[in-house]
Amino acid sequence: MQKCPVEITVELIEGKWKTELLRHLLGGTKRFNELRRLMPEVTQRVMTNQLREMERDGLVERTVYAEIPPKVEYRLTELGRSLEPMLLEMLRWGEAYVRAAEAAGCDRSRNP
Amino acid sequence: MQKCPVEITVELIEGKWKTELLRHLLGGTKRFNELRRLMPEVTQRVMTNQLREMERDGLVERTVYAEIPPKVEYRLTELGRSLEPMLLEMLRWGEAYVRAAEAAGCDRSRNP
DNA sequence: AGGAGTGGTAACGCATGGGTTTGCAGGGAG
């Protein structure tokens, strides 16, 4: 049986740092350490992983320049850029959710 | 620093079976074993977990009827139902993604 | 008596995703 496209979509963006990476990359091509400086909490290894997965999934393109010191650029593919409207939809829903949650007085934090 | 609403949205639906549960519950109120029959691959324990998390997050409402044999109904809250347009957007994107992926000839299966 | 159908919980195991640390290559700057 085939997997639902919604599920596929979720799997593509559910890495811990992928949505933030997408946000930054939607702003334009970035170098590796540029991304690291934008997201200092992320380890180098994890950053590489997330980017590599997105590359494997066809969302991100990786360009290596044979220079010293090394230079590697990450940019969104056409497919990656096509995520933007959907992400905006998710953004709007998320904002509404947060508003609704705090209107309900519920502190839905995950630390019990 | 505040977490991005997109990230929040992802966290709410990224459980392994949550999108499928949402699909079924968008079709109307369901009893527990009714859901189990719709999704036989899911263990009872896991099913309970996913539903409980969605309840905690305010997406699902749980009603217990004091009958014998027990009867427990799960229905979407207003907030849960408000997910539908966003999920449809994700569905459409996912379909386009699959088409693009197989057009590119790439078998992006996760088993190397 | 025994089985099925109801909706659970508890104990356990395991793969995986993420995090930490360390090392490497090769040239430029102090």
Add this chain to the structure above:
DNA sequence: CTCCCTGCAAACCCATGCGTTACCACTCCT
């Protein structure tokens, strides 16, 4: 000479999510 910058990889650890199995309580049906 030594340190810094670039982007990466390998070895290791740990928490979490999911899965497996077993058990419970209560009633009706055969």
